[in-house]
């Protein structure tokens with residue numbers, strides 16, 4: 001079973017944001033499938049490259065949406081939250097570069113495992129704590 005499963009504990013109570021987070025959970029499930037032994041060599045290299053490109057685009061759009069929502073409603077923690085988003089984007093770019101430079105499948109699979117653990121932690125820290133905080137703020141303000 002995947003370590004990435006959507007659960008109510010990940011819901012911040014804003015349907016659009018929850019849907020986007022669900023999309024990311026699904027993307028991570030897709031990534032887990034890519035590291036199966038039947039995918040290898042040039043095929044694995046190309047698929048991982050495409051995956052990283054797609055997901056980094058998705059993440060950027062999602063972060064812009066969240067930041068727009070927080071800015072619109074004067075969420076006091078916006079600056080800190082923005083920094084946390086930029087950090088993840090940097091880390092993601094770094095993973096993409098390392099995957100691109102990986103010499104063989106063994107290195108690629110090891111990097112993917114690290115990325116999956118990293119994203120798993122990100123969901124429990126960023127989504128469950130930081131996104132939840134602006135969700136609560138918007139609820140308290142009567143916006144959602």
Ligand SMILES: [Fe+2]
Pocket residue numbers: 066081085126130131
């Ligand atoms: Fe966020």
